[in-house]
Amino acid sequence: MMLATHIQTSIKQLLANKGKAFLTMLGIIIGIGSVIMIMTLGEIAKQFLLSQITQFGTNVVEIGITGELGPFQSQTDVYFTLDDIKALEQSSLLTEITGISSAYTLSSTLEYAGDSHAVSVWGDTEAAFSVNNLNPVAGRVYTAAEADRADRSIVLTERFAEEVFDTAIKAIGKTIRINGTSFNVLGVVNDLPFGGGPIGGNYVFIPLKTAYAYLAPSEDVNKITFILVEFAEGTEPAGFQDRLLFEIKRIKHLDNDQDDVFFVANRQQFLDIFDNVLLAIQLFVAAIAAISLIVGGIGIMNIMLVTVKERTKEIGLRKAVGAKNRSILIQFLIEAAVLTTVGGIIGIVGGLGLCYLAVMVVNAVQPDWQIQFVLVPLAIGLACGVSMLTGIGFGLYPAWKASRLHPIEALRYE
Amino acid sequence: MPTSPRPSKTEAIIRITTLTKTYWNGAVAIPAVQGVDLTVRPGEFIALMGPSGSGKSTLMNLLAFLDAPSSGSYWxxxxxxxxFSEDYLADLRNSVLGFVFQQFHLLPRTTALDNVALPLLYTGVKRKQARLRAAELLQKVGLGDxxxxxxxxxxxxxxxxxSIARALVNNPMVLFCxxxxxxxxxxxxxxxxxxxSQLHHEGKTIIMVTHAEEIADYAERRVQLRDGKIVQS
Structure with a gap:
């Protein structure tokens, strides 16, 4: 009964003691604010990662060689060569392959107009560009024929090109030097996701054979550091990966149980790992938020006990004119719930505000990431519900005490 | 809701016989009301009088369903x-009684209108109707503005x-002051x-606790209490 009246009374009470109410709600505000923040930031990070990875292509398996062959085999025994790549491409077990990027990478220094720049040189076939979703923003990438001829052509990544030449266009046709060898800038492609990963990347691409011919130390010639195998959309990744490994072991004459030799990563796995890490962080923050909510709830209980004491006469009067114990109980439960819900709403608005601010800051620092702010309706609903339940839970004892007051004693209370 | 047919002119509106109320202070019994007989007829205006500790307040609380008697009967x-369960007494207070207190007991930060309407909300009357009725009574007690x-x-x-308007809002059978x-x-x-007095002349049954002679003069009948018993009625 009279729910609207109770809510109105509660809000009146709250507004009459704004400062006190705010301090009381602080625990709830912090608890709910952190729940909202971690859920929203988690979702924002996930969306960002997803957008980066889908741009990168999720239907790619990366395989590297760890060199851990066990005690009786030499480490240099196993590595990929271009012949292996050809064998994989032609395998009847792996018809889903749409391209293989076969990378030989080394760190070096690029010189232009008297300036030196640290670069990661990525020697690869022309497949590198399609497999990694790298598209020319200026000029063009090298062709299969040019790669096969070991042309001294080079393709730069966008940010690096802008760093050296101001704009991507200006880089085209320029001659740069790496380790004393001159290269002709053929084109500029978009940056790799996450700016090229933790290695931090001024990535430059040259044909694999060019890398062997001019830059690789003699013992590295014909060795491939890692391969990226792109497979057709709709392929079941786990099964494909198993068959791929089986074929690689067959080609490399390895025993079937020598899985340690390879480092295998598909990007779906990467997403799964991120999901797990995110979940762990979210659970951890949820635990802290729970503590904050408990502390906040005890604060609410405390203030409600004080309120019941202060308003003993009012309770006596209400009972004298016919309020039953249940009506008084409900009235004070609603007051506690209104208090925590208002605290929850402040927490939600504050948490979302901080998230928005964080997104703006990150976007200001890393403009090319273009992180999108997202609202998580589930988190907002959950936060509202939890804050209301906190009020009802911790308001129960004070409300019960209020409802048990004897009307005569309550009316005479001084 | 209790069944409460309006009594005929001759029938007593309140009749108590050998009503007692004993409070316990630890193991010590404090007999506040000791076997009181009283009959109140419809339309009567009674002043309950007596020195402090005479039991007049306890008797009023018993008559007004604010407390349960230890023994005796109440018609x-x-x-x-x-x-005498709390819920039933609350219903009785809400439906057949009105209260006027020395300290007014109005809800702070609440308009006169909503103060007067309060008892009706516990009856289940819709707020809009309750306010209409409350406005009517504020008019009656001269606070229409x-x-x-x-x-x-x-x-x-x-x-x-x-507070008088609030006491009248449910059209009570007995008004306690x-x-x-x-x-x-x-x-x-x-x-x-x-x-x-005007309410009394309009036919309201009124029971008033007072210690002031000149106030008691407004009543038509005095009930004098001493040591928990009626000494003059």
């Missing part, structure tokens, strides 16, 4: 009241008028007593 409007004032914007006499002028100056006291 209200012909019904023998045997159920003060309906949206809050208690702190009203004088003591005006506050007591609001506990020292209704105890917090008011002489002039205002006279005004309030004139209002209560």
């Amino acid at each position: 209200f409007a012909g019904n023998n009241i045997t159920d 003060r309906v949206y004032h809050r208690p702190n914007e009203l004088s003591g006499g005006q506050q007591q008028r609001v 506990d020292e209704p002028t105890g917090n008011l100056d002489t002039k205002t006291s006279g005004d309030i007593m004139k209002l209560i």
